Amino acid sequence: DIQMTQSPSSLSASVGDRVTITCRASQSISSYLNWYQQKPGKAPKLLIYAASSLQSGVPSRFSGSGSGTDFTLTISSLQPEDFATYYCQQSYRTLHTFGPGTKLEIK
Amino acid sequence: EVQLVESGGGLVQPGRSLRLSCAASGFTFDDYAMHWVRQAPGKGLEWVSGISWNSGNIVYADSVKGRFTISRDNAKNSLYLQMNSLRAEDTALYYCVREGTITAERPFDYWGQGTLVTVSS
Numbered sequence: 465d466i467q468m469t470q471s472p473s474s475l476s477a478s479v480g481d482r483v484t485i486t487c488r489a490s491q492s493i494s495s496y497l498n499w500y501q502q503k504p505g506k507a508p509k510l511l512i513y514a515a516s517s518l519q520s521g522v523p524s525r526f527s528g529s530g531s532g533t534d535f536t537l538t539i540s541s542l543q544p545e546d547f548a549t550y551y552c553q554q555s556y557r558t559l560h561t562f563g564p565g566t567k568l569e570i571k
Numbered sequence: 572e573v574q575l576v577e578s579g580g581g582l583v584q585p586g587r588s589l590r591l592s593c594a595a596s597g598f599t600f601d602d603y604a605m606h607w608v609r610q611a612p613g614k615g616l617e618w619v620s621g622i623s624w625n626s627g628n629i630v631y632a633d634s635v636k637g638r639f640t641i642s643r644d645n646a647k648n649s650l651y652l653q654m655n656s657l658r659a660e661d662t663a664l665y666y667c668v669r670e671g672t673i674t675a676e677r678p679f680d681y682w683g684q685g686t687l688v689t690v691s692s
Contacts, residue, residue: 465633495676496675496676497676498676498678498679500616500679502616507666507682507683507684507685508616508666508679508682509682510671510678510679510680513671513673513674513676513678513680514674514675514676514678515676517674519678519680551615551616553616553618553678553679555676555677555678558621558628558630559618559630559632560606560618560621561618562608562615562616562617562618563615564615565615565616
C-alpha cells in the first residue's frame with residue numbers, strides 16, 4: 465500500500481499569513497494527489513485535484529503543486545474561514561489512502 | 572444538486588452486523604464509482620471500500636477485508652455497506668463518497684454527512 469505523510473501535523477497562523485502544507489507519498493504517484501478541507505462537524509470538501517487543479521468554487525488563494533512523491537498545498541493569504549484540518553489523498557492505486565491531516569489553528 | 576444521504580448507523584455489540592445505506596440523487600448514479608470513507612472520533616480519514624459503476628471492480632482496505640461487503644443497486648440509486656464481525660475499532664462516522672470523473676485522478680468530489688456506527692457492549 466502507498467503510505468502518505470503530512471507535515472506539519474498542526475500549525476498556528478494568523479489571518480493574512482501565507483501557509484504551506486507538505487504531503488509526501490511512499491512511492492511515486494505522478495499527479496494522483498488530491499487535497500481536502502474539513503471543518504469541525506462537517507464532511508470533507510474537495511479543494512485541489514490532480515495535484516494542482518482548483519475545484520470549482522474554491523477561492524484562488526488556495527493552490528497546489530508537486531508531482532511524483534512530494535506535494536504542497538499553499539494558502540496565499542489566510543482568511544478566518546480557512547482554519548480547518550487539511551488532508552491529502554492519493555488516488556494512484558485503487559486502494560486509496562489519506563494523509564494523517566494538518567490542523568490549521570488561529571494564532 | 573448532488574445529494575448523498577447515509578443511514579443505518581447505530582449502536583451495535585462487538586461481533587454483530589450492521590448494514591449501511593446511501594441514497595444518491597441529483598446525478599446519474601450509474602455513471603460513477605462510489606466509496607465508503609470512515610472517521611473514528613477525533614481521528615483522521617480512512618478509506619474503507621470502493622465499487623465501480625457496474626460493480627465489476629470492488630476493493631477493500633486491509634482493515635475490513637473479509638468482514639465488510641460493498642454493493643450497489645443502480646435501479647434504486649443506492650450504495651450499501653454490509654458490516655459483519657464488528658469490532659470496537661470499527662467505531663466511526665461512515666461517509667458515502669462519489670468518485671469524480673473530471674480527470675484521471677478521480678478525486679472524491681461529493682461527500683454525504685455521514686452515519687455514526689458505535690461498536691460497544
